[in-house]
Amino acid sequence: xxxxxxxxxxxxxxxxxxxxxxxxxxxxxxxxxxxxxxxxxxxxxxxxxxxxxxxxxxxxxxxxxxxxxxxxxxxxxxxxxxxxxxxxxxxxxxxxxxxxxxxxxxxxxxxxxxxxxxxxxxxxxxxxxxxxxxxxxxxxxxxxxxxxxxxxxx
Amino acid sequence: xxxxxxxxxxxxxxxxxxxxxxxxxxxxxxxxxxxxxxxxxxxxxxxxxxxxxxxxxxxxxxxxxxxxxxxxxxxxxxxxxxxxxxxxxxxxxxxxxxxxxxxxxxxxxxxxxxxxxxxxxxxxxxxxxxxxxxxxxxxxxxxxxxxxxxxxxxxxxxxxxxxxxxxxxxxxxxxxxxxxxxxxxxxxxxxxxxxxxxxxxxxxxxxxxxxxxxxxxxxxxxxxxxxxxxxxxxxxxxxxxxxxxxxxxxxxxxxxxxxxxxxxxxxxxxxxxxxxxxxxxxxxxxxxxxxxxxxxxxxxxxxxxxxxxxxxxxxxx
Numbered sequence: 001x002x003x004x005x006x007x008x009x010x011x012x013x014x015x016x017x018x019x020x021x022x023x024x025x026x027x028x029x030x031x032x033x034x035x036x037x038x039x040x041x042x043x044x045x046x047x048x049x050x051x052x053x054x055x056x057x058x059x060x061x062x063x064x065x066x067x068x069x070x071x072x073x074x075x076x077x078x079x080x081x082x083x084x085x086x087x088x089x090x091x092x093x094x095x096x097x098x099x100x101x102x103x104x105x106x107x108x109x110x111x112x113x114x115x116x117x118x119x120x121x122x123x124x125x126x127x128x129x130x131x132x133x134x135x136x137x138x139x140x141x142x143x144x145x146x147x148x149x150x151x152x153x154x
Numbered sequence: 155x156x157x158x159x160x161x162x163x164x165x166x167x168x169x170x171x172x173x174x175x176x177x178x179x180x181x182x183x184x185x186x187x188x189x190x191x192x193x194x195x196x197x198x199x200x201x202x203x204x205x206x207x208x209x210x211x212x213x214x215x216x217x218x219x220x221x222x223x224x225x226x227x228x229x230x231x232x233x234x235x236x237x238x239x240x241x242x243x244x245x246x247x248x249x250x251x252x253x254x255x256x257x258x259x260x261x262x263x264x265x266x267x268x269x270x271x272x273x274x275x276x277x278x279x280x281x282x283x284x285x286x287x288x289x290x291x292x293x294x295x296x297x298x299x300x301x302x303x304x305x306x307x308x309x310x311x312x313x314x315x316x317x318x319x320x321x322x323x324x325x326x327x328x329x330x331x332x333x334x335x336x337x338x339x340x341x342x343x344x345x346x347x348x349x350x351x352x353x354x355x356x357x358x359x360x361x362x363x364x365x366x367x368x369x370x371x372x373x374x375x376x377x378x379x380x381x382x383x384x385x386x387x388x389x390x391x392x393x394x395x396x397x398x399x400x401x402x403x404x405x406x407x408x409x410x411x412x413x414x415x416x417x418x419x420x421x422x423x424x425x426x427x428x429x430x431x432x433x434x435x436x437x438x439x440x441x442x443x444x445x446x447x448x449x450x451x452x453x454x455x456x457x458x459x460x461x462x463x464x465x466x467x468x469x470x471x
Contacts, residue, residue, distance in 0.1 A: 073330050076329055076330065076331070077325045077329060077371075077372045078371075078372070079347075080347060080348075080369075080370045080371065081368070081371055083347065084367045084368075087367075088367070103398065106398050107367050107395065107398055107399070110367070110368070110391055110394055110395045110398060111367050111368065111395070113391055114368060114371050114372075114388065114391045114392075114395075117384065117387050117388050117391065118371070118372050118388070121374070121377065121381070121384045121388075
């Protein structure tokens, strides 16, 4: 599952805010997964990194998330959001006749939107970001810290 | 390093703990403080306030100097150890809990941090805290491991009567994962990916927990002043996810998340015309009411999200 042309963050935000095109549920689920992947691709390319084509546990979104966390532990704040997308994708595709199809699609829509909001906000906020509470500043060594905050410790 | 929890002694160990309310529980989260103390009393679990406690550093100090933040949290641990003579600190606030755990980890793994903390502690004239001397736990650990579900079941009176609850843990209860060795797979603590302690306790109290996809998602709390619209959007999404899952209530265990959910629920209606009806209640308030404590005793009237109508309708109060 790889996009031909990655949509921008703005396009993805607008897409998630608007009505979705008519699709069958399986395609819709795949589309939500793709939205997640493209947001992660945006995150990675903003840092001049090449998004992986690998998969983790059968999902590219999980491999992309893991790649996105390298050097940026605060990005783990969306780890479970990515996992939930994969979880709902599995539910929808493995049980296509389920009575819960519409509620599962609704949940996948909300989860995908959360991922779009979270990553979009991080990219806007931090010139690749630092707002959350498990931020990477805690992991930097002293020299990196001095460079970052512009003051000497000790 | 994997730490295997020795569960057999925890009931004795957690029966009397040092209590670190932090600044939120003495301000915006007074109902959380009130209900935590009330259920402690009801369960016979003793809380002794950490003497002369200070700010843990919250989210701000680390952006200037993380070692000062480590020091601030270490001072709380030092006071609990030396002034209170206690070896367990219970912090109900996720921010405090995470920062104390982070300080513990830093001091155990970083000589530079140890040196800085020692230097400031000596200058401030108090004992330096050394990693491993005090255990930091959350209010969820305190009740789940220190009291236990079987015993708790005996304390439930009216119960929560099938109240549909989405349990929201927020982002700091399980992250960053390396500071919570007791939550590593096989260690015996709560789950890093799908935490369940709050679900377990509220299920014992009679709640019907819904499958909540955003239970550890970001609420935008740190952005609530700098980018309110973004916080409102993130919160609205969490509220809508809870409602889509069928929840009548979102149970919280973090004062920052709780006040964010309450305030942005109102703001979403005012600014975005998006109305959600799900109520926001601290898990300690829910447990207290399930044990038969009055709404007033658990501070329900102190919440911005007014759930008294729903609780009456459900026969809980």
